[in-house]
Amino acid sequence: MVGNRSRRTEIDEREFHAWLARTFPSGHGGLLPLGDDAAALRPPPGRVAVLTTDALVEGTHFLRRSPPARVGAAAAAVNLSDLAAKGATPAALLFALVIPPGTPRAWAEAVSRGGERLAARYRAHLVGGDTKPGPVRAVVGLALGWGRPNRLAPRSGARAGDLLATTGVVGRGGLAAAHLRAKGRPARHVLCELLDVRPRLVEGRALARWATAMLDTSDGVADACRLLAQASGVHVVVEERRLPLAPGLAALARTPADRRALAFFGGDYELLLALRPRDFPRAERAVRARGGRLTRIGRIEAGRGAWLESNGRTIPMPPAGWQPFERTSGRSR
Amino acid sequence: MVGNRSRRTEIDEREFHAWLARTFPSGHGGLLPLGDDAAALRPPPGRVAVLTTDALVEGTHFLRRSPPARVGAAAAAVNLSDLAAKGATPAALLFALVIPPGTPRAWAEAVSRGGERLAARYRAHLVGGDTKPGPVRAVVGLALGWGRPNRLAPRSGARAGDLLATTGVVGRGGLAAAHLRAKGRPARHVLCELLDVRPRLVEGRALARWATAMLDTSDGVADACRLLAQASGVHVVVEERRLPLAPGLAALARTPADRRALAFFGGDYELLLALRPRDFPRAERAVRARGGRLTRIGRIEAGRGAWLESNGRTIPMPPAGWQPFERTSGRSR
Missing domain, CATH: 3.30.1330.10 (PurM-like, N-terminal domain)
Known part of the structure; x- marks a missing residue:
C-alpha cells in the first residue's frame, strides 16, 4: 500500500x-x-x-x-x-x-x-x-x-410480481440539505447531520435471505428505482402515499413537487429491495426484531423504467440530485 | 460502489x-x-x-x-x-x-x-x-x-543472518526521471516509460516460499531498506558493489553521489526481500527459471537502521525521493 x-x-x-x-x-x-x-x-x-x-x-x-x-x-x-x-x-x-x-x-x-x-x-x-x-x-x-454466495441480491434479480420495500425513512438526506440551504452557509451541526450515515448492515444481512434484488439509496429512492429497473429489465412503481417520509419533511414542503424534491434528493443510505409478496411479512418482522423498519413502497411489474403512482396517476419518476454544497458555494470553505 | x-x-x-x-x-x-x-x-x-x-x-x-x-x-x-x-x-x-x-x-x-x-x-x-x-x-x-496464510512474508519477519536480495535491476525509475529532467519538459515516450510498471507477480509467488520479509521498491531500494529495518527491528546493510544497476545508469552518473541519487530515486517496483543464506541458491534458480533475476545485494544483522557499504566504509543509507514532476513544473500540464 x-x-x-x-x-x-x-x-x-x-x-x-x-x-x-x-x-x-x-x-x-x-x-x-x-x-x-x-x-x-x-x-x-x-x-x-x-x-x-x-x-x-x-x-x-x-x-x-x-x-x-x-x-x-x-x-x-x-x-x-x-x-x-x-x-x-x-x-x-x-x-x-x-x-x-x-x-x-x-x-x-x-x-x-x-x-x-x-x-x-x-x-x-x-x-x-x-x-x-x-x-x-x-x-x-x-x-x-x-x-453468502447465493444471497448477494444482485440488482438484476427483481422480477414482475415482486414487492418493492425500503428500510428506514425516505428523505433524511434531503431534509438535512434543506436546513443547509436555508442557512445559506452550513452550520456545524448540519454538516454533521449530512455526514451521519448509518449503514443498514443488520437489516441487510437479515434481508438478503428474501431480497431478489437489493441496493442502497445513496442517491435517493428515485434514483435507486431507476437503477433497479434498468439492471433487472423491469417496470418499477413507487406508490407515493406509502413512502415513510422523514419526520418533519411533510411540514417543510409547501407543494407536492417540494415534497418530492426533498424525498428523492438522496443521501439517505437506506436499503431498497424487491422481494416476493409472500416473504414480506417475515422480512418485515425480522427487520423489526432487529430494531429496524421495513416499509412496502411499491411493486415490480413487467415493462421498463421507474414510475411514481400519485393520486391515481402514474408519472415518470422525478429526477434526483445529491449535491449538498453546489447551491451554497462553488468553492470549498 | x-x-x-x-x-x-x-x-x-x-x-x-x-x-x-x-x-x-x-x-x-x-x-x-x-x-x-x-x-x-x-x-x-x-x-x-x-x-x-x-x-x-x-x-x-x-x-x-x-x-x-x-x-x-x-x-x-x-x-x-x-x-x-x-x-x-x-x-x-x-x-x-x-x-x-x-x-x-x-x-x-x-x-x-x-x-x-x-x-x-x-x-x-x-x-x-x-x-x-x-x-x-x-x-x-x-x-x-x-x-497463502503462512507465506505472506511480513515486513517484520527479517532476522539477523538473513541475506538481502532484489529482483530485476536497481534505478530504472531514476533513469527514466533523469531523461525527463534532461528534456525540461517530459517527452511522451519518457512519460510512458515512467508509467511502465511491471509487477513482479511471478517472482513474488515463487519467492514467498523462502522470503522471511518482502516488500516492493516503489520508493526505491534505499527507502525499502529503511522500512524493512524499522519493521523487523534489524540492521540492514546494502553492499553497493553488488547492486544490479539499470543498464545505462552508470554511464549517466558522473560521481558516486550521482549514481546513488539515480539508483535510489524510486519508482523501481521490484521486490526486496530477506531470506536465509541456504535458501538463496534455490530462490535464485526459481526466479531465473521464470525468466526473472534475483541478486544478493546485502545482509541483515543485529542492530538498527539501514546502511550502505561502499569501498569498505559503512555510511547511512542516502535519502530517496520519488517526485518525477516536481522539478520540471509545480503545475500539472
Whole structure:
C-alpha cells in the first residue's frame, strides 16, 4: 500500500503509517501488521469476498471545516452501506487519503480515528492506510466484507410480481440539505447531520435471505428505482402515499413537487429491495426484531423504467440530485 | 460502489457504469455484474484475501497529457506490485476515478481499458468502477488477491543472518526521471516509460516460499531498506558493489553521489526481500527459471537502521525521493 511519497505534504506517509500502526493495534482479524504492503484476511468458511470502494471529496461531500472524525466516519459508512446492500458482514476498511500541502497531521489522524470508530461498531476495522498529495482533501474508502454466495441480491434479480420495500425513512438526506440551504452557509451541526450515515448492515444481512434484488439509496429512492429497473429489465412503481417520509419533511414542503424534491434528493443510505409478496411479512418482522423498519413502497411489474403512482396517476419518476454544497458555494470553505 | 452523483462532470457515473458493464463482460471470476453496489469473489480453498490500495494523482504521478491507457495500466500495476510483495495471486481490480469538470469520457474509458488490459495479463480483471468529481484527475486503484496464510512474508519477519536480495535491476525509475529532467519538459515516450510498471507477480509467488520479509521498491531500494529495518527491528546493510544497476545508469552518473541519487530515486517496483543464506541458491534458480533475476545485494544483522557499504566504509543509507514532476513544473500540464 505504500506508494510514492511526496515532500509537498506536511504529513509524511511513513510517519502516518507508524502512527496508524501504533494507534490501531493489529490482530483485529488482520494477518499482517498495519503498514505492510497489503492487508490480509482469512475468509470464513463458505463465504465470498464482497468488495467496494467509495470516496468523499472536499467541496462535494464535505467542507474543509467539516469535523474530520465525522468525515472519516461517513467515509467508512458509505462503504459499509454498499456491503449492507449485498447482505455482507464487514471485515476490513482501508483509507487512501488525498492531502493538500499544509494539511495538519491531526486531520488525517482524526479521519482515521473516525473511520475506525464507525467500523468497529460493526466489528470491522481499519487495516490499512495510504496518503497521496493532491489539491483538495479526499477520503477514498475501500471495504471488504464476507457474503453468502447465493444471497448477494444482485440488482438484476427483481422480477414482475415482486414487492418493492425500503428500510428506514425516505428523505433524511434531503431534509438535512434543506436546513443547509436555508442557512445559506452550513452550520456545524448540519454538516454533521449530512455526514451521519448509518449503514443498514443488520437489516441487510437479515434481508438478503428474501431480497431478489437489493441496493442502497445513496442517491435517493428515485434514483435507486431507476437503477433497479434498468439492471433487472423491469417496470418499477413507487406508490407515493406509502413512502415513510422523514419526520418533519411533510411540514417543510409547501407543494407536492417540494415534497418530492426533498424525498428523492438522496443521501439517505437506506436499503431498497424487491422481494416476493409472500416473504414480506417475515422480512418485515425480522427487520423489526432487529430494531429496524421495513416499509412496502411499491411493486415490480413487467415493462421498463421507474414510475411514481400519485393520486391515481402514474408519472415518470422525478429526477434526483445529491449535491449538498453546489447551491451554497462553488468553492470549498 | 455507486456514490454521490454530480452534474459537474461530463462523465455521468451511470453511463460510465453502463459502459464498463458492456465493455468488460462479467463472469471473470466475479459473482455480481459489474456496476452492482459491490463486487463479489469466491476465495480459492485455503487462501486468504490480500487487499491493497494505491493511487496515481495528476501532477504527481502523471500529467494531463499522459496517455490515459498507460495511466490506467500503471494504476493497476502499482497495486498488483503490492500483491506481488505478499506472494499473492491477483484476482480483482477496482478503479475509483476522480474527474474534473469537462473531462472527456474517452479519458475514463481509456484508463479503464488500460487497467483491465494490464490486469488481464496476470489473469485478474476489472470488476468495479466508480467516478467522483474533483479538481484534478486521479486514479485510485484497489486490488484483491489470494495468498497463502503462512507465506505472506511480513515486513517484520527479517532476522539477523538473513541475506538481502532484489529482483530485476536497481534505478530504472531514476533513469527514466533523469531523461525527463534532461528534456525540461517530459517527452511522451519518457512519460510512458515512467508509467511502465511491471509487477513482479511471478517472482513474488515463487519467492514467498523462502522470503522471511518482502516488500516492493516503489520508493526505491534505499527507502525499502529503511522500512524493512524499522519493521523487523534489524540492521540492514546494502553492499553497493553488488547492486544490479539499470543498464545505462552508470554511464549517466558522473560521481558516486550521482549514481546513488539515480539508483535510489524510486519508482523501481521490484521486490526486496530477506531470506536465509541456504535458501538463496534455490530462490535464485526459481526466479531465473521464470525468466526473472534475483541478486544478493546485502545482509541483515543485529542492530538498527539501514546502511550502505561502499569501498569498505559503512555510511547511512542516502535519502530517496520519488517526485518525477516536481522539478520540471509545480503545475500539472
